[in-house]
Amino acid sequence: MKDTIHKGLVARKLGRVGSIDSDMQAVMVEFSLPAPYTAEQDEEASTLQPRKIDRVDLSKLFCVTIDPHDAKDFDDAVSIKDGKKPGIVELGIHIADVAAWIAPGSKWDNEARFRSFTSYLPGLTLPMLPKSLTRLISLTPDKLSLAHTVILSVKKDTGEIVGAKRCHSKLKITRRLTFDEVQSFIDGKAPDEWDDKFRGKMRELVELSLKMRNYRKKTEKFLELSIPEIKVLCDFQKMEIIGLERRVQRQSDNLVEDSMLAANSRVAEELIEKSIPGLFRIHPEPNPEKLEDFYVFVSRTFGFFPGDLTSRTACNKFIETLPDDHKKPIILGAFLRSLPRASYHEESQIHYGLGKYKYSHFTSPIRRYPDLVVHQQLWAFDTKDRLRSKKTISKYAVECSEKEANNDDAYYSATDRLKLKYLEQENSKAPGSLYEGLITKITSSGLMVDITQLGVYGFVPVEYLGGRFKYNKQESNLRAERGKQGYKCGDFIFLHLDRIDFIHGAAIFRPVH
Numbered sequence: 246m247k248d249t250i251h252k253g254l255v256a257r258k259l260g261r262v263g264s265i266d267s268d269m270q271a272v273m274v275e276f277s278l279p280a281p282y283t284a285e286q287d288e289e290a291s292t293l294q295p296r297k298i299d300r301v302d303l304s305k306l307f308c309v310t311i312d313p314h315d316a317k318d319f320d321d322a323v324s325i326k327d328g329k330k331p332g333i334v335e336l337g338i339h340i341a342d343v344a345a346w347i348a349p350g351s352k353w354d355n356e357a358r359f360r361s362f363t364s365y366l367p368g369l370t371l372p373m374l375p376k377s378l379t380r381l382i383s384l385t386p387d388k389l390s391l392a393h394t395v396i397l398s399v400k401k402d403t404g405e406i407v408g409a410k411r412c413h414s415k416l417k418i419t420r421r422l423t424f425d426e427v428q429s430f431i432d433g434k435a436p437d438e439w440d441d442k443f444r445g446k447m448r449e450l451v452e453l454s455l456k457m458r459n460y461r462k463k464t465e466k467f468l469e470l471s472i473p474e475i476k477v478l479c480d481f482q483k484m485e486i487i488g489l490e491r492r493v494q495r496q497s498d499n500l501v502e503d504s505m506l507a508a509n510s511r512v513a514e515e516l517i518e519k520s521i522p523g524l525f526r527i528h529p530e531p532n533p534e535k536l537e538d539f540y541v542f543v544s545r546t547f548g549f550f551p552g553d554l555t556s557r558t559a560c561n562k563f564i565e566t567l568p569d570d571h572k573k574p575i576i577l578g579a580f581l582r583s584l585p586r587a588s589y590h591e592e593s594q595i596h597y598g599l600g601k602y603k604y605s606h607f608t609s610p611i612r613r614y615p616d617l618v619v620h621q622q623l624w625a626f627d628t629k630d631r632l633r634s635k636k637t638i639s640k641y642a643v644e645c646s647e648k649e650a651n652n653d654d655a656y657y658s659a660t661d662r663l664k665l666k667y668l669e670q671e672n673s674k675a676p677g678s679l680y681e682g683l684i685t686k687i688t689s690s691g692l693m694v695d696i697t698q699l700g701v702y703g704f705v706p707v708e709y710l711g712g713r714f715k716y717n718k719q720e721s722n723l724r725a726e727r728g729k730q731g732y733k734c735g736d737f738i739f740l741h742l743d744r745i746d747f748i749h750g751a752a753i754f755r756p757v758h
Contacts, residue, residue, distance in 0.1 A: 368479030475700030
């Protein structure tokens with residue numbers, strides 16, 4: 246039989262094999278992520294002028310942005326001042342008024358819809374809007390900014406929200422802050438440049454956010470799922486991975502999150518009250534079969550028996566009983582995976598995780614198209630212009646939900662690839678490095694292990710265990726045919742890296758006997 250010669254054409258060059266740049270390019274192609282804006286598009290967007298609307302002058306307010314130290318856009322700010330009634334404070338949530346620059350159906354609206362979200366890969370950001378436009382729109386201290394503001398009247402002693410109003414505004418950011426700065430202040434180490442007046446205002450913000458969170462916890466019983474994330478740090482100048490960073494949710498994160506949640510809820514209520522077609526953020530109740538699978542996994546792997554998980558109260562009770570050790574993030578991660586994905590919908594429905602029944606996305610219009618659509622609908626309502634129909638909104642809901650899921654998959658795929666590359670890189674510097682793995686699954690072919698210090702899963706083939714082992718599927722364990730040696734889920738095991746299988750995206754380990 247003659248050999249068949251197959252011919253092909255080079256469709257695209259992705260870069261040098263093994264470089265992090267080519268890895269990210271490959272992910273962009275695999276998940277059909279949009280290309281960055283060109284210099285010409287960026288220049289064109291820089292000439293945009295905002296549309297006119299009546300605005301409230303809030304430029305005298307104490308108002309700060311709080312973002313990561315490496316933030317590229319600044320689309321939200323918070324302010325605080327005494328209310329008109331005793332015991333009431335006014336919490337302002339100010340969002341960049343993106344709809345002033347981007348009208349429905351315009352060129353940049355179509356570009357934003359095509360992307361739907363800013364896409365994030367390790368060390369790389371693919372923005373939903375051109376950078377020049379983002380700079381125009383962002384809330385920064387060097388200019389008078391245009392904002393879309395929600396002002397909440399909050400009881401100072403309880404954190405209960407008792408009133409709300411919305412307006413288009415112009416404001417001046419008092420100072421740009423980072424989460425690290427705010428957390429240092431919360432921990433008792435305020436930056437030297439903060440004067441007494443500034444510290445006093447920040448203390449008010451911190452105390453109010455705690456009260457609001459505790460009130461939400463009591464009334465909404467939201468799921469408290471704080472799972473550490475291992476992020477890959479990249480230096481694209483040197484084309485290398487410089488390390489892994491473990492990030493946990495802190496009180497400074499909660500301060501911003503709780504303010505934004507409150508604004509999102511209020512906007513959803515207004516959309517419903519005024520019959521404005523809008524995009525809502527929904528999160529269905531858990532599937533009982535998925536919860537049963539989680540129950541089996543936790544009980545078999547860790548000897549934990551979660552009990553009744555049919556209500557958020559019961560789920561939170563279970564979460565509170567978890568020991569604060571290596572097992573906790575694995576259990577919480579498995580629980581999170583047993584829940585449905587949150588998505589977008591044209592009808593208001595339950596958001597199970599947050600314990601809310603009226604919820605939208607309003608607070609990130611620079612990087613999320615659903616938020617921009619809500620801004621545009623409110624702008625149209627405020628100016629008595631034509632609203633998009635519910636049918637159109639429904640189409641956007643499907644598109645955005647699909648693109649969000651795709652973006653998430655792209656991020657995790659890229660992160661997993663680079664973690665494996667980092668593992669190989671570090672092991673080549675220190676061959677024979679010792680790793681601690683937690684056995685999370687056992688099959689007849691070997692052990693699945695979670696290397697918690699790196700946030701990666703690995704595999705130990707059964708032939709590396711030494712001797713012959715018998716697999717008990719019902720009890721999910723491996724027992725030596727001779728001797729007492731055995732492996733079961735929930736056991737810790739010390740490992741050496743054997744190799745990285747980049748084709749299948751797996752780290753292969755050998756046990757340390």
